Amino acid sequence: MIYHVVPLDEWVAVPDRPYAPASLSDDGFVHCSPDEATTLAVAGAFYRGVPGPLLALVIDEHRLAAPVRWEAADSAPPPGVATGTLFPHVFGRINRDAVEDVREIRRDEGGRATALAVWQ
Numbered sequence: 001m002i003y004h005v006v007p008l009d010e011w012v013a014v015p016d017r018p019y020a021p022a023s024l025s026d027d028g029f030v031h032c033s034p035d036e037a038t039t040l041a042v043a044g045a046f047y048r049g050v051p052g053p054l055l056a057l058v059i060d061e062h063r064l065a066a067p068v069r070w071e072a073a074d075s076a077p078p079p080g081v082a083t084g085t086l087f088p089h090v091f092g093r094i095n096r097d098a099v100e101d102v103r104e105i106r107r108d109e110g111g112r113a114t115a116l117a118v119w120q
Contacts, residue, residue: 001100002032002061002068002088003039005046008053011102018065018093019057029069029089032059036116038081043105043113045078056116058101059094066092 010021023031033039039056047054061068070086077085103116 002034002059002090003036004030004032004057004059004090004094005039005043005105006055006057007047007050008055011055011057015096018095019099020093024093029091030066030094032068032088032090034070034086034088038077038085038087039116040105040113041078041080043107044080044111047105047113048107048111054105054107054113055119056103056105057094057099058103059090060098060100061088061090063095063098064090064092065095065098066090 006021011019021030023029033042043054068088068090070088073087077083102119104119105113106115106117108114
């Protein structure tokens, strides 16, 4: 399983279509993480100031219609993630039937991501 951080509003915006975040057109791929701990580090580093609920999509990479490449972080991984960690990059839209679970990213008062919880 791989993980992708997404604001709730973006995930539910067009539920009948494959998911395509801005990074797909900006960077050519969808940024994902290899595990829960890295997902929390990514959420803390890049989504701390994003208002509203954050979700983590739990994706079965073998069910994706788009290819996945495991690559190093562009400059350096976020704080708390080991140098040399490879990140899964999805080179296309996320077909929704590849999403096995959706978890809520819990944050503390300072916006730091602390845990993945059941999303309802």
